Amino acid sequence: MTAGAVQFPLGPFTPFERNPILTPRGETWESGSVYNPTAVVVGDRVALLYRAHADDIVSHVGLAWSDDGFCFERESEPVLSPSEDYDRFGCEDPRVSQVGDTFYLTYTGWDRDTALLCLATSQDLRNWTKHGPLFPDFDTFQPQGHGQVGPWSKAGGILPQAVDGRYLMFFGEGSIWAATSEDLIHWTPLTADDQPPVMAPRPGTFSDFLVEVGPAPLITDNGLILLIHNAAIKNADGSVRYTAGQILVHPDRPTEILAELTRPWIEPTTYEDTHGLVSNVTFVEGLVWFRDRWFAYYGQSDSTLGVATHRPGERHSELQG
Known part of the structure; x- marks a missing residue:
């Protein structure tokens, strides 16, 4: 197996073993x-864009840097x-993709009534231009619904490689959908919210x-698309438990699942x-290849930040998840 495969x-x-890496x-x-x-x-550093807030729960996006993928130095201002x-009550849950010299950041704009998937762009990760909501009339919780009438959209992962001249995004909380774009700014869903999603x-x-998009998707060694997704169950007492799975789709048919994990690959285990704030949550939004391994970055119970790693070819005495 080659590096980064x-x-x-x-x-x-x-x-x-020393999680959390940010508190x-x-x-x-x-x-x-x-x-x-x-x-x-x-370059030779990992940049981490993370959600943070005070007790008012008005979220901002912060920036931190690491030379080894584990120890991060935070910038002082969001x-x-x-x-x-x-987004007046929160810029939440970022996902980033780089295409050329531009960083494309999807995030959730929250006004305390409606969550809308938004887009911002930057050349340096510090100065961002907001482009507004991407799907202002879309409800990604269809077909199951979530007890609310009106638009709702969160979580967008952009594939940084074009497929037949168009870019592909998977998006959605509740269910997962697909959209395409020619310019990475304007996006069109491949199906309407009254039609079947990619994954429910x-x-x-x-x-x-529910299911929800995780980090930006990846192209596998055999040319298929790997999408990591978050997943949740709801207990009888109303509490939730978030884990993460993986699905595989064909780039020519991105609305069809070819394969999926039947068990989560990461799940709540530690105290954090x-x-x-919301217990029993491992929520993955970051995934990078750095030096000799994969780094998956995730939120721990909406309170702290952890990382898990995978080094190709390394033997494991016990599989995780």
Whole structure:
């Protein structure tokens, strides 16, 4: 297997023994929770864009840098903050893809009534231009619904390689959908929200309640598309448990699943994974190849930030997930 090879399934991943790698600090904009990170390799460093907020739960996106993928130095001020009506109470849950010299960041704009998937672009990860909501009339919770009438969209992972001259995005919380674009700014869903999604919740499985897009998708060694997704079950008492799975799709037929994991590849195990603002959550939004291994970055119970790694060819005495 060559360095950076992508196979399905990708893994197994081993959580870092010194998690969490980032925690809340001070009395600042990140004093309450630090979680749900995305990542990109810039030069010989890992850049981490993460969600953080104080006790007011108004989220901002922060930026941190690492030389080894584990130890991060944070910049003091957020790089993306609420400024528009659609995100006035939060810029949440970033995912980043780099195409050429431009970084494309999807995030959730939250106005305390509606969550809308938004897009911002940057040349340096610090200065961002907002392009507004991508699917202002789309409800990604269809077909199962979620007790609310009106638009709702979260979670967008952009494949950085063009497929037949168009770019592909998987998006959605509740169910997972696909969209295409010629310019990476304007996106068109491949199906309407009254038609079947790419992936809906699976009754009786670890994705019984909902599925949600994870990090940006990857092209496997045999030319297929690997998408890591988050998944949740809802318990009788109303609490949830978030884990993560993987699906495989064909680039020519991105609305059809070729294969999927039947068990999660990461799930809550540690104290931080099982205790927090929303307990029992491992929520993956960042995945990069750095030096000799894969790094998967995830939120721990909406409170702290962890990482798990997979080194191709390394033997494991016990598979994770």
